[in-house]
Ligand code: ADP
């Protein structure tokens with residue numbers, strides 16, 4: 001019998017696969033791509049995945065070891081998925097083993113055998129159904145449970161009891177003891193009673209639905225470009241319904257922040273489908289279950305954040321990625337993949353359509369439309385009779401501001417509240433103020449570990465660095481001149497909250513930022529409060545800009561956008577325009593017209609004027625023309641080598657050696673910019689530099705990196721520093 005070897009992906013930072021011998025007495029036919037194995041690795045035992053079975057190896061018999069165990073009898077991952085993970089490893093120049101580690105849930109990758117947990121379903125027995133409410137009047141809790149189950153008319157899982165504030169388990173147990181309730185273990189929970197909406201899709205929605213539906217079973221990328229409130233979610237729902245009816249699965253990807261129970265419920269209520277959710281807030285077991293259910297076809301919809309893009313699908317039908325412009329789809333550390341680009345690649349592998357939805361398309365996607373690679377679907381109008389908001393600038397030059405609020409804005413807030421409507425104020429920074437300064441000598445509170453100022457958090461009387469997380473008590477006296485005249489400079493959400501409380505003592509002011517929403521259900525409580533209606537003010541960071549639907553908000557104020565107009569990052573204007581458009585989209589989503597007021601000291605700024613007078617689409621067209629002229633992405637292709645170390649000299653020594661490598665390779669197709677210090681040179685005690693590679697086409701970039709990176713990996717100086725490569729970086733920090 002001819003010898004064969006197993007090529008195995010192992011979770012290590014090394015850019016290679018490892019060859020192993022099969023188990024003794026096993027046959028070649030026992031093995032297939034996509035099975036998990038346990039292997040001796042150094043002194044450890046690790047889990048790995050078989051990538052290939054070959055008859056050649058470069059290792060000698062002495063170097064080769066057999067695997068310790070074969071974990072799966074059949075392939076856990078299908079060929080298409082293994083091929084996708086290989087492609088991402090190649091494209092992002094990231095070790096294949098780490099790609100698998102990212103793609104598989106922790107429980108699966110640690111070698112557990114994948115079993116779908118059963119759900120307990122409860123239903124009323126014949127004797128339970130024969131009861132009447134009056135029979136239970138001495139035990140009101142049993143009566144409440146009986147009513148819920150009697151209305152459901154189907155076996156229910158414990159989600160039906162999720163809103164009950166008392167312990168429903170004990171009374172349910174008594175009811176089971178009496179034989180009124182029976183339970184069974186099932187693979188799938190029962191479905192919600194679905195709701196049919198009281199409207200039909202409008203012409204633009206219908207056209208979008210029909211165009212995508214014509215592509216079922218064919219790879220095609222659609223850009224669903226629709227202003228906020230134009231009914232994109234409705235288009236998704238209709239497409240998903242068609243998919244489910246055809247027995248296909250749908251993968252839906254969302255930015256981290258919008259994944260509230262609200263949205264999941266909206267989907268569940270509309271779709272008679274098994275829906276599972278996956279995001280970073282879940283525990284390992286929940287994530288593994290969602291993954292398995294989709295892979296095995298027990299669930300037909302997965303609603304997830306970035307990393308869900310790797311979840312295998314049994315009967316793939318459609319991929320939807322909402323808010324495609326959102327940078328949270330790009331992982332910013334470790335394996336720096338773009339979930340948007342991976343989603344497109346997956347759709348191509350599966351030969352299915354993918355829909356990217358947004359009100360503010362990324363320049364990359366618009367470029368792809370121009371090139372004919374994506375199909376553009378337009379939803380130009382808001383539904384439900386809502387009109388576009390009226391956006392105006394407030395010129396703050398030489399104006400007296402009351403704690404950063406201008407007179408016209410305060411007036412507009414007052415008028416809105418008097419009409420019993422709601423206001424959103426957008427502030428770019430959480431905390432009270434970004435700087436603490438000494439009035440007599442000019443000292444400012446700096447972070448010792450970063451090139452950055454400490455942000456004042458007044459409620460807890462702390463100075464906190466938003467870059468490294470260091471915090472300490474706010475001093476009462478200046479550390480330099482000992483005077484007690486320290487004052488806050490600039491604005492943060494807490495400061496605006498305080499000012500508004502002083503101005504409008506009877507109006508609830510709700511703050512939404514990363515500090516106020518740390519508790520798990522905090523965001524949900526705020527949303528519920530807003531939906532109760534009545535005059536309210538919401539103060540928040542860009543968390544407010546994402547996805548939420550607040551029907552009573554008719555005024556949006558933006559307080560501190562000026563800094564974004566003058567950033568050194570060429571992407572800042574794109575982000576700024578998206579942010580303004582998204583925040584503005586929160587105003588007047590239903591019958592009540594919306595107004596947006598933007599405070600600025602630069603009312604002549606071309607970006608603001610283009611955006612306000614001509615809209616996002618026009619801004620994007622101009623910005624693309626500029627990018628083309630400046631040979632920037634999406635016209636050219638970048639890769640960023642980031643380096644950092646505690647000792648600046650180690651970074652510079654390493655970079656000198658990298659430069660020697662680059663000049664010896666000497667490829668005229670690759671432009672090299674730098675090395676330069678990162679925009680924030682020192683962060684968390686480490687010095688940071690970067691080197692940018694730029695090419696006119698994708699291919700030479702990859703060929704070049706395939707030569708360069710293995711050599712970089714071998715440099716001696718590399719041991720003293722940390723480095724990473726970022727393909728298609730979305731920020732230069
Ligand atoms: P988007 O996702 O583009 O922000 P949504 O799909 O959330 O928009 O729609 C906004 C609101 O309009 C929702 O309350 C939705 O139920 C409603 N809606 C959607 N399509 C229509 C339609 N064709 N006619 C009337 N109302 C609609």
Ligand code: ZN
Pocket residue numbers: 438439440441442443478479480481482483
């Ligand atoms: Zn001082």
Ligand code: ZN
Pocket residue numbers: 447448449450452465466467468469470684
């Ligand atoms: Zn810091």
